[in-house]
Amino acid sequence: MQSTTWKFYAGTNTIGGNIIGVEYGSYRLIFDMGRVFRGDVPSFDERLRPRSALDLMAVGLAPDIAGIFQGDDRAVSMQTAIAISHCHLDHTGLLPYIRTDLPIFTSTGTHRMLQVLDAVADGPRSPLSYRAVEPEAWVHFGPFDLQFIPVDHGTPGASAIFIKTPDARLIYTGDLRLHGLHRDETERFVTIAKAFRPDVLFIEGTRSSDLGDPSENVSEHDVVRGVLEQTLHAPAGVYFNVYERHPERLHAFRRAASAANRELLLDAVTAYMYHHFEGVSDFAVWAEEEAQLPQALSRWLHDTGIKRVHTADIRGLEHLYAAQIPYNKLHYLIDIQPAQDGRYLHSDGTPLGPYDPAWMNMLRWLDYFGLEFVAMGSSGHATRSDLVNILEAIEPRVCMPIHSLQPWRIGSPQVPRIMPCISHVYSLADVANATVPTASDFNLTVL
Ligand SMILES: [Zn+2]
Ligand SMILES: [Zn+2]
Structure with missing residues (x-):
């Protein structure tokens, strides 16, 4: 049977x-x-x-x-x-x-x-x-x-x-x-x-x-509040990483940027996913490396006319932006030369933790450019x-x-x-x- x-x-x-x-x-x-x-x-x-x-x-x-x-x-x-x-x-x-x-x-x-x-x-x-x-x-x-x-x-x-x-x-x-x-x-x-x-x-x-105490668990609402707080009180640059497969998280950064009169500046892949899942397009996208983007992304940027910003554009004007810099784009900091008291909100982008050899390297990059590391993640x-x-x-x-x-x-x-x-x-x-x-x-x- x-x-x-x-x-x-x-x-x-x-x-x-x-x-x-x-x-x-x-x-x-x-x-x-x-x-x-x-x-x-x-x-x-x-x-x-x-x-x-x-x-x-x-x-x-x-x-x-x-x-x-x-x-x-x-x-x-x-x-x-x-x-x-x-x-x-x-x-x-x-x-x-x-x-x-x-x-x-x-x-x-x-x-x-x-x-x-x-x-x-x-x-x-x-x-x-x-x-x-x-x-x-x-x-x-x-x-x-x-x-x-x-x-x-x-x-x-x-x-x-x-x-x-x-x-x-x-x-x-x-x-x-x-x-x-x-x-x-x-x-x-x-x-x-x-x-x-x-x-x-x-x-x-x-x-x-x-x-530990379950009340110490960081909720998604805690992240929304934390991003707002950090962005409102930042005297200089606000940089962050996110996981592009969680486009909804970007709302926290978009709202915080708006409340602090900053422009949200995203990596092209993240921007594309945010737009396609959350229907949002009131942000700017890094203009660097545009020639290497997949065709669908280039076409989308061209068709929507979304504003492009170069790293050189924000040097000395960091207080006007809340900008995503993924790990593989940390070299943007060389062009930006961040002012003192900037911060980097680590919001579940890679590297995720110390088990990844890239983790220590990310911390070295932030330290070298004087950016304070701020944990801003919530577990899935x-x-x-x-x-x-x-x-x-x-x-x-x-x-x-x-x-x-x-x-x-x-x-x-x-x-x-x-x-x-x-x-x-x-x-x-x-x-x-x-x-x-x-x-x-x-x-x-x-x-
Ligand atoms: Zn899993
Ligand atoms: Zn999973």
Whole structure:
């Protein structure tokens, strides 16, 4: 007799890169399709590039899943579809290598983001067979019904994925939070998830090592207030970095610039994404390096006539601007020669933290040019205590924590749990036998 099974191909104890396959009969649905940095295997970079997914597979950077990657000629009898929760690289990084005939289900918001990223040369580009699905609409693939329910994660289209098979109900949270500007979306997800009565909840656990007081968590509202405060009281230059896949964050800088009578000055890629997702165009764009922009960007700048500003234009006039300078454009500071008492608001652009070698270099650049570093970010991930509340509210038959360095820290003594193992084939029999974790199971191990 046919029944639902599922297994983890990758990412059971990393932040992102989680790849789960659900099978029923001769059909399989696989989600997500990302990559994460790993320090324990040879890797590729800007100079040393993989020729295909086979190279990634050979060194352990892509899981060995027959029949889904371009260049893999192994015959498989399974009908396969991919589903993607949101457009962060730890969930989409393997898409450029996926066979172009496989259906790829995403929310309409994620699909739009992937297309805009393609236009600015930062997307998967390969002509993939996307199936964009409206929020909360059910779509079908063989024996699977699936649905994308929006969650707040700080990027357009972020969704949880609900899956129904003839005998099982599964929910994958994707990445989510409760301290963003759209807390109501995540709360609505929780309500719908509870009513769904899932057998299994695959829940993210990025902030598993949280120890502190949840009230110290920096919310998106705190960032909005902080950016305004910093910009209003800056005596000289205000510079910042942001993550271009979170265009809504730019509103905080736009409002602050306006309140402080400064002009918002953006990098071309960020400006393009802000315009396309938030419909805003009352800003200026750096005029440097215009000749190297992707065609869609040059055309857009030309068609809209958006004001261009050269680095030389703002030297001595820094008090008139709030200007984005991404890490790869820090050399603009050489032209600007910032005056004393300038500041650099670090707002979740790369480098993200000290684990990135570029982090120390960024600090050296800021120090050299006398700019004060000001942390101005808000995590896209729920606090550990919010995750526990979400889990207890949904009450799945079991939870399986993923997307976490210490997944055993995610859970509740009220909810049976199965700790996922790579390649193990799970079934509803495992759900029936699952037990609740005890308090000692949540111990923090210092890595
Ligand atoms: Zn993630
Ligand atoms: Zn994410």
